Amino acid sequence: MVHYDVIIIGAGSAGVPATREIAKSGLSVLCLDSKPSPGQGDNKHAIGGLRATHSQKSKIKVCLRSLEILSTWEEKHGENIDWVQGGYLFVAYREKEKKIFQETVTFQKKQGLDIAWLEADEVKALVPGINGNGLLGGTFSPQDGNASSLLTNHVFYTSALEHGADFKFKEPVKDLIISRGEVQSVTTTKGTYNADFVINAAGAHAQYIANMAGIIVPVIPDMHEAGITEPVKRFFNPMIVDIRPKTNEIFGNSKNYYFYQNHLGQIIFCITPDPPMYGLSTEETSMFLPQVAQRMVDLLPSLANLKVRRTWRGRYPSTPDASPIVGPVTGLDGFFNLIGFGGQGLMLGPGLGELSSRFVNQKLTKEDKEVLEEFSLYREFNKEELLK
């Protein structure tokens, strides 16, 4: 039977960067996926937002590292990932959000984030035409940005291959063989492979893989829809995030929504339905368009006549507190979870790929241990991240 140091289940936003880092460290690694090529799970549904602007220490640290990797990728490797450093702007129209943002800014700065509170006039200068009615200001973090999720996944994939990683596609994992409290091997529809470590990076299907290992993980996929418009001349840079909940008796309620203008001038947008739509379907409905249209035009009236070109639906592999589950499992040697990324897998993947490599190489730093503590499967899950 073929033996690998590490097998990673899932060639997505998390699994591919981890495969690359582990191969780069010199270990033998196999990444398995049921799809025909990398990044074809929820990775390709991401709208490309990359931020370190979070309210939790570990997320900030990990995403700062991801931003460092992605913002310098083209310079270091000569490969384009459509990286644009446009920043993130969280807008406040109510005292409630203003208070949350201003309190969070102090904490974020302490963690090394480049972020500032902007007064309403400064926000208006940053986004020409933004609705000034009731605008109280917002936070702006200039080092955040966006990139293509498919290009990003692809460069990690080709780099992993160059470092000697093996990938097998169209090979769904069917079972894990466990003996004496240790994962021994992975069985797919085509074969069985031995490994010292198995990493569960199966995204929306993380629970199924965990079940094969006899464990329960609180990862519940909920469906989100997104869309892209025709291009217009670029007139604003940041990802604009509005976390106010909105009621809409006809089209349904929503929580936060966010959009940015990409390098081609197209507006890319996404909204969080309220209540969440749990499930695995990727069949888009466009039902969310009237919700988004209303909110987007309200915030930026000049977008009123833009035509939407395409919409799609994907899943957030969500946890109850909106933070991922990363780390080993008590009583089961050789098994590591890299799951539960919600709407943030693209931005957390590269930083956590490096951490996963340090874990299997037994080279964890003090900071890594703190991250694993915050992302532990055994935490309380009772404190939702404020900027999820």
Ligand SMILES: Cc1cc2nc3c(=O)[nH]c(=O)nc-3n(C[C@H](O)[C@H](O)[C@H](O)COP(=O)(O)OP(=O)(O)OC[C@H]3O[C@@H](n4cnc5c(N)ncnc54)[C@H](O)[C@@H]3O)c2cc1C
């Ligand atoms: C509309 C939308 C917008 C989003 N926007 C952003 C954004 O702007 N920024 C951001 O950071 N994130 C965003 N996300 C979230 C992001 O897409 C996810 O967090 C991320 O893709 C999760 O990464 P993953 O590696 O866990 O899962 P995936 O990328 O889905 O990878 C998991 C892989 O596991 C494979 N798999 C599953 N089961 C098996 C099995 N039994 N055997 C073999 N393979 C298996 C799947 O085929 C898949 O390829 C968005 C998501 C959606 C839906």
